[in-house]
Amino acid sequence: MNEKKRGPVPTGAHYLDGDHACAEGAIAAGCRFIAGYPITPSTEVAERLAERFPRIGGTFIQMEDELASIAAVLGAAWGGARAMTVTSGPGFSLMQENIGLGVMTETPCVVVNVQRGGPSTGLPTLTGQQDMMQARWGSHGDYEIIALSPSSPQECFDLTVTCFNLSEKYRVPVMFMMDECVGHMTEKVVIPAADTIEVWPRRWYRGPRDKYLPYAPDKDGVPPMIRAGDDHRVHITGLTHDERGYPIITAECQHLCVSRLVDKIRNNADDLMIVKEEQLDGADVVVVAYGISARVATKAIADARKKGIKVGFLRLITVWPFPEKKIRDLAGKVGCLVMPEINLGQMYREMERAAAGKCRTLLVPHCGGWVHDPNDILKAILEGAK
């Protein structure tokens, strides 16, 4: 490989696992700063970037822990870099406070969580989807977050680019909720030509320097950003702040500050909603799934269709914000929504809430350590079709 001649993006078909595909997606998205700390099963992302970056002008730093990794990523983002960190369950827990700082200071960055079984040290080498609620609510306080979930190594590449784009557009840390199976699954990954990969720019402020207000939003509720060192003399704080970025410790300012952080995601939910729909029209039962569970569900769906059951499939790629509207619409049309997930009911509760009693909802739980037996999902589909 000679990156100097060919450029940083290795266009072509590759045989990659999800972790490596994620690393290549970050490179394709223009990420040139990674801070990380080793943790199974996410380490391969950092390892590949540690190897690739010095050949393409990126910089990798192995920090002393995950608290430091996420803090360095936030600092790097304000320094002007497109920045990412990679971790798994225990490290994700350690990062939560600073994810909150990233939300509060509206810092674009990507946090990859290659999920494993928990709680605690749990199953370091085996899969889980048990951090889905933590991705949404893990940091203290009220906020909205964006999270995507891939079902294949190809999506690990494609959606890592999307994560960066959304983080820049909405100025929020974006959670990339992989899992051990997808991370360690090796498949064909096609990397497009670099100039065909859509990479959205940072929302740079282009007005006069002395007029910059760090938190004066554009029409979509998101403020433009500057780069440290360019003489704007900004103050950026995790305290509740006004448009100047100055701490104002009052209920009034809290209302303005926090409601905008929430609204900029909620009001644009349609724009960032990515779902894949299959045979929803006329379906009696719809399987709603994400990540590796969606992959496993396809077998159960095919088996159910062979039995003559009208089964639709809604695959969630955007998991946060939750596609409420979509679920609400479906609930009025179908008999039952079935969700398999590798936890004991996290996204299922969101689905149940959104369905609001307009149809039945069934959970196919799994404690983690392996994927579902497709027959368990099939059983739920058959039950739902009754």
Place this chain on the structure above:
Amino acid sequence: MNPDQLVGKRGTPDFHPMEDFLRMDRMPHIWCSTCGLGTVLTAFIAAAQESAIPREDIVVVSGIGCTGRAAGYLKYDSFHTTHGRAIPYATGLKVANPRLKVCLISGDGDLVSIGGNHLIHAARRNMDLTVICVNNFNYAMTGGQAAPTTPQTAMATTTPYGAFERPFNIPFLVDSCGATYVARWTALHVRQLTISIKEAMLHRGFSFIEVISPCPTVYARRNRLGTGLDLMKFYHDHSITKNFASTRECDIKFQQDIIVGKFVQKEEPTYLDSMEAQMKKTLGAKFVPYVGPMDPAKDK
């Protein structure tokens, strides 16, 4: 610098000689009267001017606590981060944008207790940061709890019968971890502190300055040490300047002599120097140095 320049407009009642470097629209500040933090800001601004480092290159990062508010009053690009994480945040700023002169002003609790792991690793890496650690021997913002710097026998709200844990000797800690510039002064040593901050800012590598600072409202009051002025008198009578003293000898005991001075100053490869040297050696012509941060002028 000629101090007359600094106070050129002294006597005009509505003018602060450093107001161009302070966020005057945030005054009054939250710090107590006779707290040492005002002195630290004065020394910092004077040192930054004297260093002749372009103002826009200077970035200030703070953690949480009384000292954590320093970033919010300084009119530079400034970041008020989470408790303990000022150093890794600053590390990200520096590594992503190596042009920046990244300075930290934070407290002993923030840097040495909750942020202790980051402190030792930044010193080990010889990360090119300037750290000003304001040590008031306790957690003042939260009302005067014991810190890992509280001298044995001193009173704090969480040591109501007197502190008994051994405190850190911070210069020794950072020296032994590889810091390449280490100094300690008190809030009384304004000129020496200013010179040290300037030297630290111009130093390549991990520079660390401990500033012993009066906390009249909680630490001094609880320990019946008098007013802020009494503490300054104590520093005057009990500071012993010993440049290049062995940091091992710099323990601070309750109301005993404090060794101050510049203890360490040496040239060693910084984190970025070491990385570049190793990459060049191993990768040769294939090494592509860091492209730097995105450029707002080109990123469209």
